[in-house]
Amino acid sequence: MSTTNPPEETMPDIEIDPRDLRHLADAQMNVELDTGDMILNLGPQHPATHGTLRVVVRLDGERVISADPVIGYMHRGYEKLTEFRTYPQITTLINRIDWLSSFANEVPFIDGAEKLMGVTAPPRAQYIRTMLTELSRIATFVLFLGEMSLQVGGITPAFFGFRDREHILNLIESATGGRFHPNFNRIGGIKDDLPWGWLSETRSAMQKVLDSCDDFEDLVAGNEIFQARTRSIGIIPGDLGATYGVSGSNLRASGVDWDLRRDGAPYLVYPELDFKVWTHPDGDSYARYMVRLQETRESARMVVQMLDQIPEGPIMAKVPRIIKVPEGEVWVETENPLGQMGYYIVSKGGTGPFRVKIRSASFSNVSILPWLLRGVYVPDVITILASLYFILGDIDR
Amino acid sequence: MTDPTTEPDTGAPRGEPVADATTEPAPELETAEPEPTGPSPLGEVAAELFARLEEELGDGIVDRAENHGTLIVRVRPEVWSQVARVARTRLECDYLSFVSGIDWLPAPKESDDGDGDTSSPAQPTEQTVGVTGGDTRFQVFGHVQSTRRHWGVTFKADVSDNAPEVGSWVPVYPGADWHERECWEMYGINFEGHPAMRKLYLPHEFEGNPARKDFPLLARVVKPWPGLVDVEPMPGEADDEAAPTPVGGDA
Numbered sequence: 001m002s003t004t005n006p007p008e009e010t011m012p013d014i015e016i017d018p019r020d021l022r023h024l025a026d027a028q029m030n031v032e033l034d035t036g037d038m039i040l041n042l043g044p045q046h047p048a049t050h051g052t053l054r055v056v057v058r059l060d061g062e063r064v065i066s067a068d069p070v071i072g073y074m075h076r077g078y079e080k081l082t083e084f085r086t087y088p089q090i091t092t093l094i095n096r097i098d099w100l101s102s103f104a105n106e107v108p109f110i111d112g113a114e115k116l117m118g119v120t121a122p123p124r125a126q127y128i129r130t131m132l133t134e135l136s137r138i139a140t141f142v143l144f145l146g147e148m149s150l151q152v153g154g155i156t157p158a159f160f161g162f163r164d165r166e167h168i169l170n171l172i173e174s175a176t177g178g179r180f181h182p183n184f185n186r187i188g189g190i191k192d193d194l195p196w197g198w199l200s201e202t203r204s205a206m207q208k209v210l211d212s213c214d215d216f217e218d219l220v221a222g223n224e225i226f227q228a229r230t231r232s233i234g235i236i237p238g239d240l241g242a243t244y245g246v247s248g249s250n251l252r253a254s255g256v257d258w259d260l261r262r263d264g265a266p267y268l269v270y271p272e273l274d275f276k277v278w279t280h281p282d283g284d285s286y287a288r289y290m291v292r293l294q295e296t297r298e299s300a301r302m303v304v305q306m307l308d309q310i311p312e313g314p315i316m317a318k319v320p321r322i323i324k325v326p327e328g329e330v331w332v333e334t335e336n337p338l339g340q341m342g343y344y345i346v347s348k349g350g351t352g353p354f355r356v357k358i359r360s361a362s363f364s365n366v367s368i369l370p371w372l373l374r375g376v377y378v379p380d381v382i383t384i385l386a387s388l389y390f391i392l393g394d395i396d397r
Numbered sequence: 398m399t400d401p402t403t404e405p406d407t408g409a410p411r412g413e414p415v416a417d418a419t420t421e422p423a424p425e426l427e428t429a430e431p432e433p434t435g436p437s438p439l440g441e442v443a444a445e446l447f448a449r450l451e452e453e454l455g456d457g458i459v460d461r462a463e464n465h466g467t468l469i470v471r472v473r474p475e476v477w478s479q480v481a482r483v484a485r486t487r488l489e490c491d492y493l494s495f496v497s498g499i500d501w502l503p504a505p506k507e508s509d510d511g512d513g514d515t516s517s518p519a520q521p522t523e524q525t526v527g528v529t530g531g532d533t534r535f536q537v538f539g540h541v542q543s544t545r546r547h548w549g550v551t552f553k554a555d556v557s558d559n560a561p562e563v564g565s566w567v568p569v570y571p572g573a574d575w576h577e578r579e580c581w582e583m584y585g586i587n588f589e590g591h592p593a594m595r596k597l598y599l600p601h602e603f604e605g606n607p608a609r610k611d612f613p614l615l616a617r618v619v620k621p622w623p624g625l626v627d628v629e630p631m632p633g634e635a636d637d638e639a640a641p642t643p644v645g646g647d648a
Contacts, residue, residue: 072597079583080608081614084517242491243491243492243493244493245492245494245572264547328528329464329469330464331465331540342495351518352517355499364575367572367574396598
């Protein structure tokens with residue numbers, strides 16, 4: 001466990017032919033068998049990081065002594081940019097924060113602007129918003145359910161994940177026109193009503209999702225190798241995770257029974273839905289997988305409920321043509337697929353906000369990495385990163 | 398608890414803020430009025446939270462308001478790090494949502510907005526201070542929540558214009574580490590007691606605090622916002638004869 005670095009010890013002040021240095025280092029290594037630390041740059045282009053996260057890990061053999069995530073390779077300065085945009089323009093920006101569940105990003109911001117304006121979207125618009133939010137959640141999670149297996153060497157489920165996400169993206173595309181960046185929310189409602197046949201298509205797609213969740217449970221979660229690689233690996237204690245700001249499925253997998261859809265300020269139509277909040281007592285990578293698996297099923301059931309309950313009616317409230325938001329402040333938070341997404345909007349009465357604090361889930365979820373990675377083995381770093389499930393756009397904003 | 402240590406703390410630097418102490422009862426009286434007028438069910442929660450806070454912090458609290466269902470408490474900067482401890486223990490807020498800063502300076506006015514051009518937001522020209530007020534240009538604000546009791550509180554504190562600094566929340570909420578580093582590099586607000594204050598997003602050699610209102614958005618300096626324009630004229634538009642008609646336009 002010595003932290004001395006042999007070449008530095010042997011190099012000072014003496015005129016040495018550089019060609020001899022390697023020989024000298026080798027000689028000392030052979031004599032003392034000194035195991036120096038190694039610094040390994042994991043990323044910024046590592047496939048397990050879903051983007052450009054760089055984790056500088058200091059290794060002693062195969063064990064991580066310390067890990068330091070380096071972020072900011074994709075920092076786009078959205079908090080500054082929002083001060084130079086009008087409210088309708090900002091939804092375009094915030095679509096790109098968490099690009100796997102773009103629709104879910106829009107909802108809290110629009111919700112906050114509506115609260116400041118005193119506008120309420122009609123019930124049908126609220127239902128469509130909730131359905132699309134849950135569809136985003138399913139699209140995000142089925143990709144995770146497949147990709148998580150990829151990180152431990154099982155390639156086939158990854159294709160299943162992409163296949164199932166395609167069903168959902170097709171639904172989102174046919175409703176909103178955009179596969180990844182719907183930009184569909186408007187202050188006071190949504191842009192368009194649902195197309196013909198969308199409800200029945202969604203119903204059959206939800207059955208497909210439920211079926212493939214069974215597949216994932218058998219194929220991935222029931223796999224011995226997968227369990228050996230994920231059980232009791234990367235345990236986050238619930239109380240510590242909360243102080244780090246870890247939220248969403250990651251926190252529920254640590255036994256904290258907290259879901260903003262149920263426990264937060266009521267938003268969308270979640271109070272009218274009957275759903276269960278899943279938790280897992282273990283807090284390890286396997287628990288995070290299982291919680292997301294169950295939440296995918298729960299979301300599919302919620303969408304089916306909403307398909308039965310969706311009312312007829314208008315999709316836009318009456319709002320002025322030029323959106324002016326009165327002076328005030330509001331804090332809105334929603335349960336996004338990756339965790340707590342919040343906006344603190346400060347308005348000074350103009351067409352654009354004065355200050356928007358974007359509280360994104362992955363930023364806090366990843367900030368626990370220095371604590372979490374200490375003492376684990378290198379291969380487990382990959383599964384822990386995958387099981388935390390972050391999006392770089394959501395970290396860097 | 399650290400009550401005995403903080404009571405002298407707020408008392409010791411009293412030499413300077415005597416004027417503040419005299420102005421303090423006035424906002425207290427003002428904000429005492431909205432409470433009976435809004436007896437919503439969440440108002441009771443906010444009232445209970447505030448009672449617990451007042452018990453611990455005493456005159457460290459400057460102002461408070463209930464804003465769209467969220468309790469906002471403005472405290473003196475000297476008690477900022479104590480606030481975290483009280484929130485974690487007495488308010489049972491075990492979850493840190495965020496810590497950030499705000500610059501209340503009006504942004505430099507952009508070139509000729511108005512004139513019906515709604516593509517660029519109109520910038521405010523006078524300095525305002527938000528819901529619970531403020532005396533300085535910069536404020537720090539943070540939000541903590543309880544996963545068991547399902548409530549949350551937003552805290553605010555004024556920091557001085559010249560050497561903005563408050564205590565760190567990292568000893569209580571380790572997740573405040575990155576939030577405070579971001580606030581430090583973006584707003585130049587220092588958090589005393591932070592274990593390793595260094596750049597988070599920005600390159601190490603970057604100078605300036607980009608999120609401050611007087612730091613220009615470089616993209617707008619290089620190329621001003623074009624305003625309401627169609628990038629390409631629609632075929633058949635009569636009012637631009639000078640522009641060549643696009644191929645496939647009307648005959």
